Amino acid sequence: MSVLLNQDTKVIVQGITGRIGSVQTKWMLSYHTQVVGGVTPGKGGESVEGLPVFDSVEEAVRETGANASVFFVPAAFTMDAFFETVDAGVGLIVVVPEHVPVHDVLRMRAYARDRGTFALGPTTPGILVPGVGKMGIMPAAMFAPGRVGVISRSGTLSYEFAGILSESSVGQSTVVGMGADPVVLTNLPDLLMLFEEDPDTDAVIVVGEVGGEQEERAAEVVKDRMRKPVSAYIAGKFSPPGKRMGHAGAIVRGSSGTVDAKHAALEEAGATILESPVDVAVWAAAHNLS
Amino acid sequence: MRLHEHEAADLFEKAGIAVPKRGVAETAEEALRIGEELGYPLLVKAQVLVGGRGLAGGIRTAESSGETAEAAEALLGSEIKGLAVRKVLVSEKLDVSRELYLGITMDGFDGRPVVVISTEGGVNIEETAREHPEKIASVHVDPGATFYPYQARGLLRKLGVSGKLLAACADVVVKLYRVFARYEALIAEVNPLVVTEQGGVAAVDAVLEIDNSAASRLGKAVPERLSRYENPIERKGREIGVTYVDLDGDVGLISSGAGLGMASMDIIGRRMRPANFLETGGGITEKLLYQCMELLAMKRGLRGILINIYGGINPIHEGARGVVRYMEEHGLDIPVVAKALGNLQEETWEIFRSGGVHVVTEAATEKAVDRLFELLSNDARC
Numbered sequence: 001m002s003v004l005l006n007q008d009t010k011v012i013v014q015g016i017t018g019r020i021g022s023v024q025t026k027w028m029l030s031y032h033t034q035v036v037g038g039v040t041p042g043k044g045g046e047s048v049e050g051l052p053v054f055d056s057v058e059e060a061v062r063e064t065g066a067n068a069s070v071f072f073v074p075a076a077f078t079m080d081a082f083f084e085t086v087d088a089g090v091g092l093i094v095v096v097p098e099h100v101p102v103h104d105v106l107r108m109r110a111y112a113r114d115r116g117t118f119a120l121g122p123t124t125p126g127i128l129v130p131g132v133g134k135m136g137i138m139p140a141a142m143f144a145p146g147r148v149g150v151i152s153r154s155g156t157l158s159y160e161f162a163g164i165l166s167e168s169s170v171g172q173s174t175v176v177g178m179g180a181d182p183v184v185l186t187n188l189p190d191l192l193m194l195f196e197e198d199p200d201t202d203a204v205i206v207v208g209e210v211g212g213e214q215e216e217r218a219a220e221v222v223k224d225r226m227r228k229p230v231s232a233y234i235a236g237k238f239s240p241p242g243k244r245m246g247h248a249g250a251i252v253r254g255s256s257g258t259v260d261a262k263h264a265a266l267e268e269a270g271a272t273i274l275e276s277p278v279d280v281a282v283w284a285a286a287h288n289l290s
Numbered sequence: 291m292r293l294h295e296h297e298a299a300d301l302f303e304k305a306g307i308a309v310p311k312r313g314v315a316e317t318a319e320e321a322l323r324i325g326e327e328l329g330y331p332l333l334v335k336a337q338v339l340v341g342g343r344g345l346a347g348g349i350r351t352a353e354s355s356g357e358t359a360e361a362a363e364a365l366l367g368s369e370i371k372g373l374a375v376r377k378v379l380v381s382e383k384l385d386v387s388r389e390l391y392l393g394i395t396m397d398g399f400d401g402r403p404v405v406v407i408s409t410e411g412g413v414n415i416e417e418t419a420r421e422h423p424e425k426i427a428s429v430h431v432d433p434g435a436t437f438y439p440y441q442a443r444g445l446l447r448k449l450g451v452s453g454k455l456l457a458a459c460a461d462v463v464v465k466l467y468r469v470f471a472r473y474e475a476l477i478a479e480v481n482p483l484v485v486t487e488q489g490g491v492a493a494v495d496a497v498l499e500i501d502n503s504a505a506s507r508l509g510k511a512v513p514e515r516l517s518r519y520e521n522p523i524e525r526k527g528r529e530i531g532v533t534y535v536d537l538d539g540d541v542g543l544i545s546s547g548a549g550l551g552m553a554s555m556d557i558i559g560r561r562m563r564p565a566n567f568l569e570t571g572g573g574i575t576e577k578l579l580y581q582c583m584e585l586l587a588m589k590r591g592l593r594g595i596l597i598n599i600y601g602g603i604n605p606i607h608e609g610a611r612g613v614v615r616y617m618e619e620h621g622l623d624i625p626v627v628a629k630a631l632g633n634l635q636e637e638t639w640e641i642f643r644s645g646g647v648h649v650v651t652e653a654a655t656e657k658a659v660d661r662l663f664e665l666l667s668n669d670a671r672c
Binding site for chain 2: 182237247278
């Protein structure tokens, strides 16, 4: 098995008739993903890449048996599409779009949690299980099958890590983009536990970045609940400090969100700190992960 | 998008929060005129988008017209924490009996807004939070739910606020929450909320940061966003739809994705000095990368350029055409190294090579930075 996506995952593409949606549908199909249809309100009855297009998610699910959905919907329409998809009973939603308003994300997250729907993003490249399929925009060329899990806040950095691992003959079990926004639909500690429980994963790489407290909170899980080796890279060491305004964030979190603070928390929890992406190859070799 | 104090104060006032009488001045003469209308004493406050302004000398008290002109003169054109002061807020100075702190922000991990109150407002609020957590009270609010006065009163009572002040402060908190929700804020803050000798309350500072992703649907309800980017290259970047941050090095960077951009800067920063951060997001086109090259050309003293992009959602071959077209049209004479991987990578490499771009085909950004470093070292020997 793998994390989140497997042979039984039947995917619909929301926004399938759009410029990006149609191109990405082709890429997902060519990676052997079971894409079974798409939704664009008002374009029901058309077809894209030989797949049926429906007016509503409910209809798409009824006709195709889909159990997962990937979004290529404009940011302004994402919340509406998301509620529709949760209501239709789809269990896994991948929200690729960037610039979804944060106040919308809060509502989407609460809605999904209340109804037991698992969701990733926004601003996520999605999920890719090498040799099985992908939901989202990850470029297949970078990935190879294996037993290392990757979770990344940044989309393109997840490709960089997968690429470096693949070049070193270290394959990946599942690669998950958690989303780059200040509020995401699923937090890092919850994703880490999926990998901890996945029998096909031997070790996990966390690709984080400066700001927020996802990595600090993940460190608690690494320390208390995980047995698999974890390594972590945090981007942003040389980034100029933001011209911060207001105090509320610092008062609430009590943590600075700096690269140093994240390193300290993760190191204390027993994770290996990677100073640079290339160091992941050395770490993988040391743990016999190829 | 961060608003200036005077812009935020206008929105707070519109929402029914009491704000001291005030005016905005761009010259000492204007400051003087506002001062004559308001009377003395008053405060002259630098309008810069950075916290800790008071401790950095950006707020002055004036007891007379002479001192008002003097303070405005000193602040206008000066820099506070590296930011140029273009405007000052001239504001009535209240008789302070006590100062509270009110703040609302996103708890990103929890996924809900959180309302924070302290009875010890003022410049040392973060220290208070660390050393006297009992002087801070907070509550999370469910997304989309109304924040009620009783919730505000609950926090205030926990901090020992009673009597007339209880209802007066709760009213401000509720109104601040409405501002936070209405303007899709990431932070709304009043520090301090001043309780006057006469028993009134007023917001003496106003902080409001609006979610950039919501700015377009808010439309005219909020001030024009471009006005806040004072660096001309950063402003131009905003216009073409990329995130550009100007730095003082000499190695230019174009990257797709903020994480990859930050990692690239980290790697460049070990041996060279990054000139900028530039992140395209998922919207690469031929035109956009042509414009990115134009953007970097605005930067003086650039010695080389690193292009670090991935073809996931982005058609990187189109981007490559834009870079090469720019180089052909402008005869760029500094080395350009490109690492471009993902969908259609071979086609992309061909296009880059045809325009004289040095192509690196390995995944690690180190390899591309090494290549640029070598090229620049060779340059220096010539």
